[in-house]
Amino acid sequence: MGIIETDSAAAAAVDKALPGFGSALFRSGSVDAVGVRIERVRKTFERFPALHDVSLDIRPGELIALLGPSGSGKTTLLRLIAGLDFPNEGAVYFGDEDASHKTVQERNVGFVFQHYALFRHMTVMENVTFGLRVRRRSVRPPKAEIRKRALELLDFVQLAGLEKRYPNQLSGGQRQRVALARALAIEPRVLLLDEPFGALDAQVRKGLRRWLREVHDRTGHTTVFVTHDQEEALELADRVVVMSQGRIEQVGGPDEVYDHPNSPAVFSFIGESSRLPVIAAGNRLDFADRPIGLDAQQVRDGAAVLFFRPHDVEFAEPGEQAIVGTVVGSRRTEGTRQIELEVGGAKHRVDIEIPVGHPATTRSRIAFRPRRWKVYPVPG
Amino acid sequence: MTFGLAVLYLGLVILIPLAGLAWRSAALGLEDFWQIATDPRVIAALRTSFSTAFIAAVVNAVFGTLVAWVLVRYEFFGRRVLDAIVDLPFALPTAVAGIALTTLYAPTGWVGQLFASAGIRIAYTPAGIVIALIFIGLPFVVRTVQPVIEDFETDVEEAAALLGASRLQTIVRVVLPALFPALLTGFSLAFGRAVGEYGSVIFIAGNLPYKSEIAPLLIVMRLEEFNYPAATAIATIMLVIAFGILLSINLLQAWSRRRFGHAL
Amino acid sequence: MPSDVRVPHPDAFRNPVTESAVARGTTIAIAVAFLALVLILPIVAVFSEALRRGLDVALAAVSEPEPLAAVRLTLTIAAIAVPLNTVFGICAAWAIAKFDFKGKTFLITLIDLPFSVSPVISGLVYVLLFGSGSLLGPFFASAGIQVLFAVPGVVLATIFVTFPFVARELIPLMQSQGSGDEEAAIALGASGWQTFLHVTLPNIKWGLLYGVLLCNARAMGEFGAVAVVSGRLRGETVTMPLEIEILYNEYNFVAAFAVASLLAFLALVTLVLKALLERIYGRDHVTGAGH
Numbered sequence: 001m002g003i004i005e006t007d008s009a010a011a012a013a014v015d016k017a018l019p020g021f022g023s024a025l026f027r028s029g030s031v032d033a034v035g036v037r038i039e040r041v042r043k044t045f046e047r048f049p050a051l052h053d054v055s056l057d058i059r060p061g062e063l064i065a066l067l068g069p070s071g072s073g074k075t076t077l078l079r080l081i082a083g084l085d086f087p088n089e090g091a092v093y094f095g096d097e098d099a100s101h102k103t104v105q106e107r108n109v110g111f112v113f114q115h116y117a118l119f120r121h122m123t124v125m126e127n128v129t130f131g132l133r134v135r136r137r138s139v140r141p142p143k144a145e146i147r148k149r150a151l152e153l154l155d156f157v158q159l160a161g162l163e164k165r166y167p168n169q170l171s172g173g174q175r176q177r178v179a180l181a182r183a184l185a186i187e188p189r190v191l192l193l194d195e196p197f198g199a200l201d202a203q204v205r206k207g208l209r210r211w212l213r214e215v216h217d218r219t220g221h222t223t224v225f226v227t228h229d230q231e232e233a234l235e236l237a238d239r240v241v242v243m244s245q246g247r248i249e250q251v252g253g254p255d256e257v258y259d260h261p262n263s264p265a266v267f268s269f270i271g272e273s274s275r276l277p278v279i280a281a282g283n284r285l286d287f288a289d290r291p292i293g294l295d296a297q298q299v300r301d302g303a304a305v306l307f308f309r310p311h312d313v314e315f316a317e318p319g320e321q322a323i324v325g326t327v328v329g330s331r332r333t334e335g336t337r338q339i340e341l342e343v344g345g346a347k348h349r350v351d352i353e354i355p356v357g358h359p360a361t362t363r364s365r366i367a368f369r370p371r372r373w374k375v376y377p378v379p380g
Numbered sequence: 381m382t383f384g385l386a387v388l389y390l391g392l393v394i395l396i397p398l399a400g401l402a403w404r405s406a407a408l409g410l411e412d413f414w415q416i417a418t419d420p421r422v423i424a425a426l427r428t429s430f431s432t433a434f435i436a437a438v439v440n441a442v443f444g445t446l447v448a449w450v451l452v453r454y455e456f457f458g459r460r461v462l463d464a465i466v467d468l469p470f471a472l473p474t475a476v477a478g479i480a481l482t483t484l485y486a487p488t489g490w491v492g493q494l495f496a497s498a499g500i501r502i503a504y505t506p507a508g509i510v511i512a513l514i515f516i517g518l519p520f521v522v523r524t525v526q527p528v529i530e531d532f533e534t535d536v537e538e539a540a541a542l543l544g545a546s547r548l549q550t551i552v553r554v555v556l557p558a559l560f561p562a563l564l565t566g567f568s569l570a571f572g573r574a575v576g577e578y579g580s581v582i583f584i585a586g587n588l589p590y591k592s593e594i595a596p597l598l599i600v601m602r603l604e605e606f607n608y609p610a611a612t613a614i615a616t617i618m619l620v621i622a623f624g625i626l627l628s629i630n631l632l633q634a635w636s637r638r639r640f641g642h643a644l
Numbered sequence: 645m646p647s648d649v650r651v652p653h654p655d656a657f658r659n660p661v662t663e664s665a666v667a668r669g670t671t672i673a674i675a676v677a678f679l680a681l682v683l684i685l686p687i688v689a690v691f692s693e694a695l696r697r698g699l700d701v702a703l704a705a706v707s708e709p710e711p712l713a714a715v716r717l718t719l720t721i722a723a724i725a726v727p728l729n730t731v732f733g734i735c736a737a738w739a740i741a742k743f744d745f746k747g748k749t750f751l752i753t754l755i756d757l758p759f760s761v762s763p764v765i766s767g768l769v770y771v772l773l774f775g776s777g778s779l780l781g782p783f784f785a786s787a788g789i790q791v792l793f794a795v796p797g798v799v800l801a802t803i804f805v806t807f808p809f810v811a812r813e814l815i816p817l818m819q820s821q822g823s824g825d826e827e828a829a830i831a832l833g834a835s836g837w838q839t840f841l842h843v844t845l846p847n848i849k850w851g852l853l854y855g856v857l858l859c860n861a862r863a864m865g866e867f868g869a870v871a872v873v874s875g876r877l878r879g880e881t882v883t884m885p886l887e888i889e890i891l892y893n894e895y896n897f898v899a900a901f902a903v904a905s906l907l908a909f910l911a912l913v914t915l916v917l918k919a920l921l922e923r924i925y926g927r928d929h930v931t932g933a934g935h
Contacts, residue, residue: 131543471911473865475885480686576762579867596764
C-alpha cells in the first residue's frame, strides 16, 4: 500500500492548466542543474546549537524535502545553503565550487519565503523583474528582453494579465506564485523554498503542491524545500530528509522513510504511530512480562521500544501470544474506526484501527499483534 | 454620559474661541482682508515663515530618518539615552530652547564662534530661524518613521539580497520607498509645527522686517497695537494653510491605504 | 580536509544581509553628531550659562520676588489646566476608542487642532473673544472679572494649547487595546464606572501618566499663547517662560538661564520618567501607534 495514491484525474487537470508548454525557457532539462553538497556543517546561535555536524548530498535536479518539527534545524540548514547565514564549521558546495565564502548576492539561488516577501510598493511586473534590473550593466539583459522574460514567467505560473497589480490586490496563492516567478527570473542554479505553502489555507495548499511538482519536472532545477507537514513531503519529494534536534535522522525516498524508519524520531514523526516499552530477550519481545509473539529484529537484549502503525495490526486468536488491552475510547475516522486501548495494567495506551463493523465497545478486551513493526533499543 | 461631558468641554474650550475668530474674520470685509493680505511686509513675513519651515523640515526628513534607522537597527553604547533625548523638543519649553540656541549661535557662542571667523553669521538671520525650527521639528520625523522601521519585515531585505541586489540597492529600491509615506507624514508634521513656531524663534531671529521677521511675530505686534483686524487676517491665512496641511496628511494616509493596502 | 579538523568559519558571526561595518559606523557617527549638535548642546548650554557665575549667584537670581512670583503662577496654572485636560482626555479617548458615532472624525480633527495651530493664534482667539469689542469681554467686565491680561486669561489660553496632550496619548493606546476587556467585565455584571475604574484605568495607566507628564511640561512651558494674553504685569501675570523672556531682554542672562534651568530640569525629568516607564512596562503600554 502506498502512502498517497496519485489522483490521475487531478494530475491531468493540472497538466492541462499549465500553459507555456513549449516555451523555450521551460523545456524539460533545459536548466543546468547542479548538485548541492553540505559537508559537516555546524551552526550555533548564541550558545544554542541549531545544527550538529550535518552532512548531506543533494543530487542535481532532484526535489528534496527537509522535514521535521520546529527546532529541528531544517530552516537553519536551508538558510545556510542560501547564504543568509554562515556556518560556524563546515562547507556548502554547489557542484564542485565551495560556496561558503560567497556572499548571498553571488550565490544565485532562488528563494521563496513562507510569507512571500513581495515588495509591496512594486507591481507584480516590477517584483518579477527586480533580480534582472539590479544586475550590473555588463550582465544585465536589455529592457525589452527583461520584460519578455517576465511575461513568459508570469504566463508559466498562470498569472498572465496581472502584471500591473500590486501584491495587496492578490490572493495568497497568487502572491506565492509571483514569489516563485520572481525567484525563477534570475535563472538560479538551485531553488529553495521555506515552508512555501505554510501561510495558505488547506485547499490552496493542496492545489499548489501538485503544481510545484509539475513546475519542478518542467524546469529541472535542483529544488530543496522545508516543511513540517509530512504529508506534503511524502507526496512531493524524490527524497525526504528527516531532521530532529539539529541532526539528520534519515535520508531516503518517501516509501523507504515510511516503511523503514530507522529511529523512533522518524517513525513517530512520519505517519501515525503507536509505541510501547518492551523487553527484548533472545529473539522475542516481551511486554508486561509476557511474550507478545513478535520477533525482536536482532535488537540486543534489554529495554527497547516497539513502534507500529495503528492500521497495520491483526487480531489474535485465543491462546496466541499477543498484546492484550481494554477499550477506553473510540473514534470514527474516514472508512474505519480508531480505538484506544489500555494495556499493561492501565499504565500505557495505544491506538489501533479496526473495521467499522467490529462489535468491540468500551471495556471490551482485545488481543492483537502488529503485522509490521520496528523495535529500537533504548539508549543507556 | 461621559461623551456628553466631553462634548461640553470641547465646546467651551475650543469651539467658542474658534467661533470668535471666525466671527471677527467675517466682520472684516473682503476688501480690507485683501489689503492686509497683500501688504508687502505681511507677504515677506509669510514667506520667511514658510521657507524657513520648509528648509528645516527637509533637513529633519533626511537626518531624522537616519537617526530613526540608527536607533532601530544598530546596537551601540548610549543608544537608549539618545532614543529618550529625541523627545526633548516635546518636553522643553520653547522659550528655553530659544535663549539656549541664541546663546549657542551668537557670534560669541560656542558654535557661532566657529562660523564667525569665516564671516558667517547664524544668529539674528534666517539661518538662525532654520536652526531653531530644526530643533522643534526633529522628533516629529523620528517618531513617525521609527515605528515603521521597527515593524519592517526583514525577509523582504533578504529577498532583495537573494535576487542579487547589493546592500545599497536594497536600501534605495526596497527600504526607502516603503518608508516614504511615513517620511512624508513626518515631514508634514514637522513643517506644520515649524510654520507656527514662535517662542524658540523670536530670540534667534533678529526680527528685521522683510528679512527675518516671522508671521506669528507680526500677529503679536499687531495685537499689541490693538490692530485686531490685521492680526485676525494674518492668523486666518495661517490657519487656512494649517488646515490644508492636516487635510493633505489625511489624504496621504488614505492614498497609502489604497495603494499599498496598509496605513502609514 | 581531514575529517577531524574543525576550523571555525571566519564569517560565522557576520550577518550577511546588513550594511558593512564601515557603513554602520559612519552612519552611527553622523546620527550621534547630529543629535549632539541639535539636541544635547542646547540643553548643556542652558545649565552652563546658568552656572556661569557660580551656583550661589544662580540660586540668588531665582529667589528674587519676580521670578518666584512667576514660579508660583506657573505652578498654579499647571495645577488647574492639567487635571482638567486629563479628565477630558480620558473621556474623549474613551468615547473615540470604544464607540462608533457620527462626527467621530470631526472630533478627532478638533482635538488635533490646538496641536497643529500656532500658539500665537491660540492666544489670538482668546484676545478676540475677551478683548474690547468682543462677544464675551463686556459680559465679564460688567461682572467685575477681568479675563484678558489677567490670570484667568492665562489659564484659559494654557488649557486650550495643552488640551490635546492626554487625549492624543490615550487614543491610539486605547484603540490598540480594543474593548475586549471592558466587554468581558460588563458581561460579568460590572457597572460602567466599575469597569472604568478596575479594567480600563489599569490598562492605560502608563500611557496616561506619560500624557499627563507631557501636558504638564507644555502647560508650564507654554510661551506664545501666554505672551499674547498675558499683559506682562510683572509679579502678577508673568509665567516662568515670560519671565525668562523679560530677563533675557534686560540682558540679565544669568537670571534668565537660571529660571530656564528649572524648566529644563523638569524636561529632563519628564524624559527620564518616560524612558523608565517604557523600559519597565514595554513600549506597547506607554505609547500607542507613535506620536
